Amino acid sequence: MQDQQPVGVLPRHLRQVRVERVEDRPDAVHIHAKVDTDEAACPACQVVSRSVRERYRRRLADTPLGATPVWILLQVRRFNCLNAACSKRTFAEQVPELTVPRGRRSSPLRAMLRHISVALAGRAGARLAAKFAIPASRSTLLRLLRATPPTSPTVAPRVLGVDDFALRRGQVYATVLIDMDTHQPVDVLPDRTADTLAAWLREHPGAHIVCRDRAGAYADGVRIGAPDAIQVADRFHLWMNLGEAVLNTVITHRRHLAEPDPITPDPPPTAPAVPATPESDTEIRLVTRTRERYKAVQQLLADGCSRAEISRRLGLDIQTVRRFANATHVEDLLAGTRRDSVLDPFKPYLQQRYHDSHTDTATLLEEIRQRGYRGSIQTLRRYLRPSRPDKPLLPAARREHVGVGARRSA
Ligand SMILES: [Zn+2]
Numbered sequence: 356m357q358d359q360q361p362v363g364v365l366p367r368h369l370r371q372v373r374v375e376r377v378e379d380r381p382d383a384v385h386i387h388a389k390v391d392t393d394e395a396a397c398p399a400c401q402v403v404s405r406s407v408r409e410r411y412r413r414r415l416a417d418t419p420l421g422a423t424p425v426w427i428l429l430q431v432r433r434f435n436c437l438n439a440a441c442s443k444r445t446f447a448e449q450v451p452e453l454t455v456p457r458g459r460r461s462s463p464l465r466a467m468l469r470h471i472s473v474a475l476a477g478r479a480g481a482r483l484a485a486k487f488a489i490p491a492s493r494s495t496l497l498r499l500l501r502a503t504p505p506t507s508p509t510v511a512p513r514v515l516g517v518d519d520f521a522l523r524r525g526q527v528y529a530t531v532l533i534d535m536d537t538h539q540p541v542d543v544l545p546d547r548t549a550d551t552l553a554a555w556l557r558e559h560p561g562a563h564i565v566c567r568d569r570a571g572a573y574a575d576g577v578r579i580g581a582p583d584a585i586q587v588a589d590r591f592h593l594w595m596n597l598g599e600a601v602l603n604t605v606i607t608h609r610r611h612l613a614e615p616d617p618i619t620p621d622p623p624p625t626a627p628a629v630p631a632t633p634e635s636d637t638e639i640r641l642v643t644r645t646r647e648r649y650k651a652v653q654q655l656l657a658d659g660c661s662r663a664e665i666s667r668r669l670g671l672d673i674q675t676v677r678r679f680a681n682a683t684h685v686e687d688l689l690a691g692t693r694r695d696s697v698l699d700p701f702k703p704y705l706q707q708r709y710h711d712s713h714t715d716t717a718t719l720l721e722e723i724r725q726r727g728y729r730g731s732i733q734t735l736r737r738y739l740r741p742s743r744p745d746k747p748l749l750p751a752a753r754r755e756h757v758g759v760g761a762r763r764s765a
Pocket residue numbers: 397398399400401402436437438441442443
Protein backbone atom coordinates (compact mmCIF):
# COMPACT_ATOMS: atom_id res chain seq x y z
CA MET A 356 0.00 0.00 0.00
CA GLN A 357 2.84 2.29 0.88
CA ASP A 358 4.07 2.46 -2.72
CA GLN A 359 0.73 3.78 -3.98
CA GLN A 360 1.22 6.99 -2.05
CA PRO A 361 2.73 9.98 -3.81
CA VAL A 362 5.70 9.92 -1.45
CA GLY A 363 7.92 12.97 -1.88
CA VAL A 364 4.96 15.23 -2.39
CA LEU A 365 3.55 14.65 1.06
CA PRO A 366 5.03 16.20 4.15
CA ARG A 367 6.71 13.69 6.43
CA HIS A 368 3.98 13.61 9.05
CA LEU A 369 1.43 12.41 6.45
CA ARG A 370 3.51 9.51 5.16
CA GLN A 371 2.08 7.03 7.62
CA VAL A 372 -1.50 7.58 6.51
CA ARG A 373 -3.19 7.08 3.18
CA VAL A 374 -4.27 10.38 1.66
CA GLU A 375 -7.44 9.72 -0.28
CA ARG A 376 -8.44 13.16 -1.43
CA VAL A 377 -7.29 16.77 -1.17
CA GLU A 378 -9.99 19.40 -1.32
CA ASP A 379 -9.08 22.97 -2.19
CA ARG A 380 -11.78 24.98 -0.43
CA PRO A 381 -12.03 28.78 -0.49
CA ASP A 382 -11.10 29.11 3.17
CA ALA A 383 -8.88 26.06 3.74
CA VAL A 384 -7.34 22.94 2.25
CA HIS A 385 -8.97 19.72 3.47
CA ILE A 386 -6.91 16.55 3.40
CA HIS A 387 -8.98 13.38 3.67
CA ALA A 388 -6.91 10.48 4.97
CA LYS A 389 -7.13 7.17 6.77
CA VAL A 390 -4.76 4.99 8.69
CA ASP A 391 -3.14 2.41 6.49
CA THR A 392 -2.54 -0.52 8.84
CA ASP A 393 -4.54 -3.58 9.89
CA GLU A 394 -3.59 -3.59 13.50
CA ALA A 395 -2.57 -1.41 16.41
CA ALA A 396 -0.78 -1.91 19.72
CA CYS A 397 -2.56 -1.11 22.96
CA PRO A 398 -0.78 1.84 24.58
CA ALA A 399 -1.19 0.29 28.05
CA CYS A 400 -0.03 -3.33 27.51
CA GLN A 401 1.54 -3.09 24.01
CA VAL A 402 -0.44 -6.19 22.90
CA VAL A 403 -1.32 -5.90 19.23
CA SER A 404 -5.01 -6.07 18.35
CA ARG A 405 -6.86 -6.48 15.05
CA SER A 406 -10.28 -6.31 16.68
CA VAL A 407 -11.84 -3.07 15.48
CA ARG A 408 -14.61 -1.79 17.74
CA GLU A 409 -15.54 1.33 15.76
CA ARG A 410 -14.38 3.78 13.09
CA TYR A 411 -14.70 7.53 13.38
CA ARG A 412 -13.27 10.70 11.94
CA ARG A 413 -10.89 13.05 13.64
CA ARG A 414 -10.52 16.62 12.49
CA LEU A 415 -6.95 17.88 13.00
CA ALA A 416 -5.66 21.36 12.31
CA ASP A 417 -2.36 21.09 10.45
CA THR A 418 0.50 23.39 9.48
CA PRO A 419 -0.70 25.91 6.87
CA LEU A 420 0.09 25.79 3.16
CA GLY A 421 1.46 29.27 2.75
CA ALA A 422 -1.22 31.45 4.28
CA THR A 423 -3.95 28.86 3.76
CA PRO A 424 -5.12 26.84 6.77
CA VAL A 425 -5.02 23.07 6.38
CA TRP A 426 -7.37 20.53 7.98
CA ILE A 427 -6.71 16.80 8.09
CA LEU A 428 -9.91 14.76 8.16
CA LEU A 429 -8.52 11.49 9.43
CA GLN A 430 -10.46 8.26 9.67
CA VAL A 431 -9.26 6.29 12.68
CA ARG A 432 -10.36 3.20 14.58
CA ARG A 433 -10.98 2.23 18.13
CA PHE A 434 -9.67 -1.27 18.86
CA ASN A 435 -10.60 -3.78 21.56
CA CYS A 436 -7.70 -4.73 23.76
CA LEU A 437 -7.56 -8.50 23.72
CA ASN A 438 -5.38 -8.78 26.78
CA ALA A 439 -7.71 -9.78 29.62
CA ALA A 440 -5.20 -8.59 32.21
CA CYS A 441 -5.01 -5.09 30.70
CA SER A 442 -6.62 -2.14 32.41
CA LYS A 443 -7.91 -0.87 29.07
CA ARG A 444 -10.92 -2.42 27.33
CA THR A 445 -10.51 -0.34 24.19
CA PHE A 446 -8.02 2.08 22.76
CA ALA A 447 -7.89 4.57 19.92
CA GLU A 448 -5.09 4.22 17.40
CA GLN A 449 -2.56 6.99 17.10
CA VAL A 450 -0.35 7.88 14.15
CA PRO A 451 3.29 8.52 15.02
CA GLU A 452 4.43 12.08 14.21
CA LEU A 453 0.83 13.08 13.48
CA THR A 454 -1.57 12.54 16.38
CA VAL A 455 -1.65 12.48 20.15
CA PRO A 456 -4.61 11.23 22.23
CA ARG A 457 -7.44 13.76 22.16
CA GLY A 458 -5.26 16.34 20.39
CA ARG A 459 -7.04 18.56 17.88
CA ARG A 460 -3.86 19.66 16.16
CA SER A 461 -1.27 17.67 14.23
CA SER A 462 2.05 17.13 15.99
CA PRO A 463 4.00 19.50 13.69
CA LEU A 464 1.43 22.23 14.30
CA ARG A 465 1.63 21.66 18.04
CA ALA A 466 5.41 21.95 17.80
CA MET A 467 5.12 25.24 15.87
CA LEU A 468 2.74 26.69 18.46
CA ARG A 469 4.94 25.47 21.27
CA HIS A 470 7.92 27.32 19.77
CA ILE A 471 5.79 30.46 19.51
CA SER A 472 4.61 30.08 23.10
CA VAL A 473 8.15 29.62 24.37
CA ALA A 474 9.24 32.79 22.60
CA LEU A 475 6.20 34.97 23.16
CA ALA A 476 3.82 33.24 25.61
CA GLY A 477 0.09 33.96 25.55
CA ARG A 478 -1.16 37.23 24.11
CA ALA A 479 1.73 38.16 21.81
CA GLY A 480 2.01 34.53 20.70
CA ALA A 481 -1.67 34.39 19.79
CA ARG A 482 -1.31 37.57 17.70
CA LEU A 483 1.67 36.17 15.80
CA ALA A 484 0.06 32.75 15.29
CA ALA A 485 -3.02 34.41 13.76
CA LYS A 486 -0.74 36.09 11.19
CA PHE A 487 0.63 32.66 10.27
CA ALA A 488 -2.86 31.25 9.61
CA ILE A 489 -2.63 28.99 12.67
CA PRO A 490 -5.03 30.69 15.06
CA ALA A 491 -4.68 29.62 18.68
CA SER A 492 -6.00 31.32 21.76
CA ARG A 493 -3.62 32.66 24.34
CA SER A 494 -4.80 30.04 26.82
CA THR A 495 -3.97 27.30 24.31
CA LEU A 496 -0.47 28.71 23.95
CA LEU A 497 -0.03 28.92 27.70
CA ARG A 498 -1.26 25.33 28.06
CA LEU A 499 1.32 24.20 25.49
CA LEU A 500 3.98 26.17 27.31
CA ARG A 501 3.12 24.57 30.64
CA ALA A 502 3.07 21.13 29.05
CA THR A 503 6.56 21.67 27.62
CA PRO A 504 8.86 19.41 29.62
CA PRO A 505 11.56 21.46 31.29
CA THR A 506 14.97 20.87 29.89
CA SER A 507 17.01 19.78 32.84
CA PRO A 508 20.71 19.92 32.11
CA THR A 509 22.95 17.53 34.01
CA VAL A 510 26.06 19.69 33.69
CA ALA A 511 26.55 23.43 33.85
CA PRO A 512 27.63 25.29 30.71
CA ARG A 513 31.31 26.19 30.49
CA VAL A 514 30.54 29.89 30.91
CA LEU A 515 27.54 30.39 33.14
CA GLY A 516 25.69 33.67 33.53
CA VAL A 517 23.81 34.27 36.78
CA ASP A 518 21.40 37.13 37.33
CA ASP A 519 18.26 37.87 39.25
CA PHE A 520 14.93 38.99 37.88
CA ALA A 521 11.74 40.15 39.53
CA LEU A 522 8.74 37.89 39.68
CA ARG A 523 7.08 40.70 41.61
CA ARG A 524 9.08 43.87 41.55
CA GLY A 525 10.53 44.86 44.87
CA GLN A 526 9.19 41.74 46.56
CA VAL A 527 9.85 38.40 44.90
CA TYR A 528 13.01 37.68 42.96
CA ALA A 529 14.24 34.56 41.19
CA THR A 530 17.51 33.69 39.47
CA VAL A 531 18.00 32.90 35.82
CA LEU A 532 21.00 30.88 34.65
CA ILE A 533 22.24 31.50 31.12
CA ASP A 534 24.67 29.65 28.89
CA MET A 535 26.85 32.60 27.91
CA ASP A 536 28.16 30.83 24.79
CA THR A 537 24.72 30.19 23.30
CA HIS A 538 22.86 32.95 25.16
CA GLN A 539 20.16 30.40 25.97
CA PRO A 540 18.53 30.16 29.39
CA VAL A 541 19.60 27.00 31.18
CA ASP A 542 17.53 26.98 34.34
CA VAL A 543 15.56 29.13 36.73
CA LEU A 544 16.10 29.09 40.50
CA PRO A 545 13.21 30.01 42.80
CA ASP A 546 15.09 32.70 44.74
CA ARG A 547 18.41 34.57 44.72
CA THR A 548 20.16 33.12 47.73
CA ALA A 549 23.69 31.78 47.94
CA ASP A 550 22.49 28.37 49.16
CA THR A 551 20.17 27.75 46.21
CA LEU A 552 22.86 28.69 43.69
CA ALA A 553 25.47 26.63 45.51
CA ALA A 554 23.19 23.57 45.52
CA TRP A 555 22.54 23.93 41.78
CA LEU A 556 26.25 24.26 41.02
CA ARG A 557 27.02 21.13 43.05
CA GLU A 558 24.36 19.16 41.17
CA HIS A 559 25.50 20.55 37.81
CA PRO A 560 29.28 20.60 37.75
CA GLY A 561 31.32 21.96 34.84
CA ALA A 562 31.12 25.75 35.10
CA HIS A 563 34.60 27.17 34.46
CA ILE A 564 33.60 30.81 34.47
CA VAL A 565 30.62 32.39 36.21
CA CYS A 566 29.49 35.87 35.18
CA ARG A 567 27.51 37.52 37.90
CA ASP A 568 26.27 40.83 39.20
CA ARG A 569 27.81 42.77 42.05
CA ALA A 570 25.69 41.25 44.81
CA GLY A 571 27.42 39.23 47.49
CA ALA A 572 24.96 36.33 47.52
CA TYR A 573 25.95 34.97 44.11
CA ALA A 574 29.63 35.39 44.92
CA ASP A 575 29.12 33.25 48.03
CA GLY A 576 27.01 30.74 46.12
CA VAL A 577 29.70 30.24 43.49
CA ARG A 578 32.46 30.08 46.12
CA ILE A 579 30.59 27.28 47.89
CA GLY A 580 29.10 25.42 44.93
CA ALA A 581 31.87 25.78 42.33
CA PRO A 582 35.01 26.85 44.19
CA ASP A 583 37.24 26.31 41.15
CA ALA A 584 35.22 28.53 38.85
CA ILE A 585 36.51 31.97 37.96
CA GLN A 586 34.08 34.70 38.93
CA VAL A 587 33.77 37.70 36.68
CA ALA A 588 31.50 40.71 36.76
CA ASP A 589 29.36 40.72 33.64
CA ARG A 590 29.66 43.47 31.08
CA PHE A 591 26.31 45.00 31.96
CA HIS A 592 27.27 45.46 35.59
CA LEU A 593 30.72 46.78 34.71
CA TRP A 594 29.10 49.38 32.50
CA MET A 595 26.65 50.15 35.26
CA ASN A 596 29.48 50.60 37.77
CA LEU A 597 31.30 52.93 35.40
CA GLY A 598 28.13 54.85 34.52
CA GLU A 599 27.23 55.38 38.16
CA ALA A 600 30.75 56.48 39.05
CA VAL A 601 30.80 59.00 36.19
CA LEU A 602 27.34 60.26 37.01
CA ASN A 603 28.18 60.76 40.69
CA THR A 604 31.39 62.56 39.80
CA VAL A 605 29.60 64.90 37.43
CA ILE A 606 26.82 65.57 39.94
CA THR A 607 29.33 66.21 42.72
CA HIS A 608 31.20 68.79 40.64
CA ARG A 609 28.18 70.30 39.03
CA ARG A 610 28.35 73.41 41.16
CA HIS A 611 31.70 74.25 39.61
CA LEU A 612 30.10 74.75 36.25
CA ALA A 613 29.99 78.39 35.30
CA GLU A 614 26.95 80.26 36.60
CA PRO A 615 25.59 83.46 35.11
CA ASP A 616 27.20 86.68 36.44
CA PRO A 617 25.29 87.44 39.65
CA ILE A 618 25.78 91.23 39.36
CA THR A 619 23.97 91.55 36.07
CA PRO A 620 21.14 89.04 36.22
CA ASP A 621 19.54 88.80 32.86
CA PRO A 622 16.05 87.32 33.35
CA PRO A 623 13.50 89.73 34.86
CA PRO A 624 12.11 88.74 38.28
CA THR A 625 8.74 87.84 36.81
CA ALA A 626 10.20 85.39 34.30
CA PRO A 627 8.31 82.09 34.27
CA ALA A 628 10.03 79.34 36.15
CA VAL A 629 11.66 77.19 33.53
CA PRO A 630 14.79 75.23 34.16
CA ALA A 631 17.84 77.20 33.12
CA THR A 632 19.34 74.17 31.43
CA PRO A 633 17.42 71.18 30.16
CA GLU A 634 17.97 68.16 32.34
CA SER A 635 19.69 65.20 30.84
CA ASP A 636 17.93 61.86 30.42
CA THR A 637 20.15 60.36 33.08
CA GLU A 638 19.25 63.08 35.51
CA ILE A 639 15.56 62.67 34.80
CA ARG A 640 15.93 58.94 35.33
CA LEU A 641 17.71 59.54 38.60
CA VAL A 642 14.99 61.91 39.75
CA THR A 643 12.26 59.46 38.74
CA ARG A 644 14.00 56.64 40.57
CA THR A 645 14.41 58.79 43.67
CA ARG A 646 10.73 59.75 43.63
CA GLU A 647 9.62 56.14 43.16
CA ARG A 648 11.88 54.92 45.95
CA TYR A 649 10.77 57.67 48.28
CA LYS A 650 7.13 56.79 47.62
CA ALA A 651 7.75 53.06 48.13
CA VAL A 652 9.73 53.56 51.35
CA GLN A 653 7.19 55.97 52.82
CA GLN A 654 4.32 53.66 51.87
CA LEU A 655 5.95 50.68 53.59
CA LEU A 656 6.70 52.82 56.65
CA ALA A 657 3.04 53.82 56.74
CA ASP A 658 2.14 50.14 56.52
CA GLY A 659 4.17 49.55 59.66
CA CYS A 660 7.22 47.88 58.12
CA SER A 661 10.53 48.15 59.91
CA ARG A 662 13.50 49.64 58.08
CA ALA A 663 15.19 46.27 57.91
CA GLU A 664 12.05 44.79 56.39
CA ILE A 665 11.88 47.63 53.84
CA SER A 666 15.53 47.11 53.00
CA ARG A 667 14.83 43.43 52.33
CA ARG A 668 11.64 43.99 50.36
CA LEU A 669 12.96 46.73 48.13
CA GLY A 670 16.43 45.28 47.84
CA LEU A 671 17.95 48.53 49.10
CA ASP A 672 20.90 49.12 51.34
CA ILE A 673 19.82 49.84 54.94
CA GLN A 674 21.62 53.21 54.84
CA THR A 675 19.66 54.17 51.75
CA VAL A 676 16.42 53.13 53.41
CA ARG A 677 17.34 55.24 56.44
CA ARG A 678 17.99 58.27 54.26
CA PHE A 679 14.68 57.84 52.43
CA ALA A 680 12.80 57.19 55.66
CA ASN A 681 14.24 60.26 57.40
CA ALA A 682 13.51 62.67 54.60
CA THR A 683 10.40 64.75 55.30
CA HIS A 684 10.02 65.58 51.65
CA VAL A 685 11.26 63.95 48.48
CA GLU A 686 12.71 67.26 47.31
CA ASP A 687 15.19 67.12 50.15
CA LEU A 688 16.52 63.88 48.72
CA LEU A 689 16.56 65.33 45.25
CA ALA A 690 18.41 68.37 46.48
CA GLY A 691 20.89 65.94 48.00
CA THR A 692 21.08 63.83 44.90
CA ARG A 693 21.38 66.64 42.47
CA ARG A 694 22.98 69.21 44.73
CA ASP A 695 21.46 72.56 43.84
CA SER A 696 19.44 71.61 40.84
CA VAL A 697 16.03 71.96 42.48
CA LEU A 698 16.88 75.56 43.14
CA ASP A 699 18.83 76.23 39.97
CA PRO A 700 16.01 77.77 37.93
CA PHE A 701 15.32 80.26 40.71
CA LYS A 702 18.84 81.37 41.45
CA PRO A 703 18.91 84.32 39.06
CA TYR A 704 15.67 85.53 40.61
CA LEU A 705 16.99 85.07 44.18
CA GLN A 706 20.14 86.91 43.28
CA GLN A 707 18.14 89.80 41.86
CA ARG A 708 16.04 89.97 45.03
CA TYR A 709 19.12 89.92 47.20
CA HIS A 710 20.60 92.62 45.05
CA ASP A 711 17.49 94.68 45.85
CA SER A 712 17.97 93.91 49.58
CA HIS A 713 15.10 91.45 49.96
CA THR A 714 16.71 88.87 52.20
CA ASP A 715 14.02 87.24 54.33
CA THR A 716 14.06 83.51 53.73
CA ALA A 717 10.35 82.96 54.36
CA THR A 718 9.41 85.75 51.97
CA LEU A 719 11.80 84.51 49.31
CA LEU A 720 10.46 80.99 49.74
CA GLU A 721 6.93 82.24 49.22
CA GLU A 722 8.00 84.18 46.15
CA ILE A 723 9.81 81.32 44.44
CA ARG A 724 7.03 78.90 45.36
CA GLN A 725 4.68 81.12 43.42
CA ARG A 726 7.09 80.74 40.52
CA GLY A 727 7.00 76.96 40.69
CA TYR A 728 9.64 76.00 43.25
CA ARG A 729 8.69 72.72 44.88
CA GLY A 730 11.68 72.20 47.13
CA SER A 731 11.83 72.66 50.87
CA ILE A 732 12.80 75.65 52.98
CA GLN A 733 15.89 73.72 54.10
CA THR A 734 17.17 73.61 50.55
CA LEU A 735 16.67 77.33 50.22
CA ARG A 736 18.32 77.95 53.58
CA ARG A 737 21.30 75.86 52.61
CA TYR A 738 21.68 77.99 49.53
CA LEU A 739 21.34 81.27 51.44
CA ARG A 740 23.55 80.22 54.33
CA PRO A 741 26.73 82.32 54.40
CA SER A 742 28.77 79.59 56.08
CA ARG A 743 29.21 77.86 52.75
CA PRO A 744 32.03 79.67 51.04
CA ASP A 745 31.71 77.32 48.10
CA LYS A 746 28.32 78.74 47.34
CA PRO A 747 28.60 82.49 47.45
CA LEU A 748 25.29 84.01 46.60
CA LEU A 749 26.70 87.46 46.10
CA PRO A 750 30.15 88.94 45.66
CA ALA A 751 32.19 89.38 48.82
CA ALA A 752 31.35 93.06 49.15
CA ARG A 753 27.70 92.28 49.86
CA ARG A 754 28.07 89.02 51.72
CA GLU A 755 27.90 90.50 55.17
CA HIS A 756 24.47 91.85 54.51
CA VAL A 757 23.38 88.53 53.09
CA GLY A 758 24.63 86.76 56.18
CA VAL A 759 22.52 88.85 58.49
CA GLY A 760 19.40 88.18 56.47
CA ALA A 761 19.99 84.49 56.28
CA ARG A 762 20.77 84.11 59.95
CA ARG A 763 17.76 86.09 60.98
CA SER A 764 15.43 83.95 58.98
CA ALA A 765 17.06 80.67 59.87
ZN1 LIG B 1 -4.07 -3.37 26.58
